[in-house]
Amino acid sequence: MFSMPMSSPEKIVIASRESQLAMWQANHIRNRLLxxxxxxxxxxxxxxxxxxxxxxxxxxxIGGKGLFIKELEVALAEGRADIAVHSMKDVPxxxxxxxxxxxxxxxxxxxxxxxxxxxxxxxxxxxxxIVGTSSLRRESQLRARFPHLEIRPLRGNVQTRLRKLDDxxxxxxxxxxxxLKRLELGYRISMLLPPELSLPAVGQGALGIECRDDxxxxxxxxxxxxxxxxxxxxxxxxxxxxxxxxxxQVPLGGFAEILEGVLTLRGFVATPDGSKxxxxxxxxxxxxxxxxxxxxxxxxxxxxxxxxLAALAD
Ligand SMILES: NCc1[nH]cc(CCC(=O)O)c1CC(=O)O
Numbered sequence: 062m063f064s065m066p067m068s069s070p071e072k073i074v075i076a077s078r079e080s081q082l083a084m085w086q087a088n089h090i091r092n093r094l095l096x097x098x099x100x101x102x103x104x105x106x107x108x109x110x111x112x113x114x115x116x117x118x119x120x121x122x123i124g125g126k127g128l129f130i131k132e133l134e135v136a137l138a139e140g141r142a143d144i145a146v147h148s149m150k151d152v153p154x155x156x157x158x159x160x161x162x163x164x165x166x167x168x169x170x171x172x173x174x175x176x177x178x179x180x181x182x183x184x185x186x187x188x189x190x191i192v193g194t195s196s197l198r199r200e201s202q203l204r205a206r207f208p209h210l211e212i213r214p215l216r217g218n219v220q221t222r223l224r225k226l227d228d229x230x231x232x233x234x235x236x237x238x239x240x241l242k243r244l245e246l247g248y249r250i251s252m253l254l255p256p257e258l259s260l261p262a263v264g265q266g267a268l269g270i271e272c273r274d275d276x277x278x279x280x281x282x283x284x285x286x287x288x289x290x291x292x293x294x295x296x297x298x299x300x301x302x303x304x305x306x307x308x309x310q311v312p313l314g315g316f317a318e319i320l321e322g323v324l325t326l327r328g329f330v331a332t333p334d335g336s337k338x339x340x341x342x343x344x345x346x347x348x349x350x351x352x353x354x355x356x357x358x359x360x361x362x363x364x365x366x367x368x369x370l371a372a373l374a375d
Contacts, residue, residue: 171238222234301328
């Protein structure tokens with residue numbers, strides 16, 4: 062795709078959010094770059110984003126995921142940073158003009174995790190148990206399968222969410238396994254939720270490295286971090302979400318995996334209350350993952366997702 066760079070970079074500045082998880086991720090990429098380019102001065106520019114500041118209202122009401130990455134893109138555009146490291150889950154389906162995803166790195170565990178101090182698994186929660194999550198995707202799936210549970214909003218970074226659980230505000234919470242594992246909090250996981258119980262978010266568990274579109278050297282230097290298998294899966298999921306007009310306002314999940322050379326993509330769209338879930342899956346070649354995603358989106362639309370999406374747009 063790109064020609065081999067002639068030299069190694071002198072200096073790379075990584076833009077990152079300042080949450081512990083974002084900093085772990087930026088540091089992880091920094092270490093990998095230092096292995097590749099030991100002579101390079103690699104530093105991290107920590108930034109607070111709008112998404113981090115606004116904690117009191119539902120993110121879906123104030124503009125969604127783009128809020129977590131806009132400031133980082135401004136730093137790239139102004140030359141204050143060379144790359145930005147994102148959770149792919151937080152990257153809008155259409156990367157704005159002037160920027161490009163240079164690499165998608167190897168995926169960590171994509172599953173959701175059930176965390177509770179009192180119960181070892183989701184199925185064991187008694188009637189009326191309070192489960193914390195602010196994700197419409199997690200909420201709709203829980204409501205559909207476990208209508209006897211009470212879902213309450215839960216925001217904040219990973220540590221904040223765990224503290225709210227420990228303070229007794231919830232009987233259980235649902236978080237991404239990837240974030241917990243990265244922060245060495247994997248021991249807090251009571252149960253890893255299989256995709257049948259909680260289909261993960263598009264891109265969950267993968268990291269993306271974003272560059273300026275015209276920075277050919279930087280794009281080339283990032284290529285060794287690209288993980289083809291993870292990227293095929295994430296790009297299939299993103300293509301599906303893009304066609305469905307996926308945003309934070311839409312309860313939607315998408316998860317692809319490659320087994321014995323075949324990519325299988327599963328996806329769903331639901332009403333927020335979980336009363337209706339349109340789910341389907343489609344297989345294809347990993348290299349055609351994006352087309353699999355687009356086709357699955359069309360199939361979901363034809364089977365009722367269109368009406369759900371139209372109602373949500375009102
Ligand atoms: N919504 C915020 C967010 N963005 C990425 C992760 C987890 C790490 C990942 O998916 O790579 C989380 C936390 C969570 O959902 O529990």
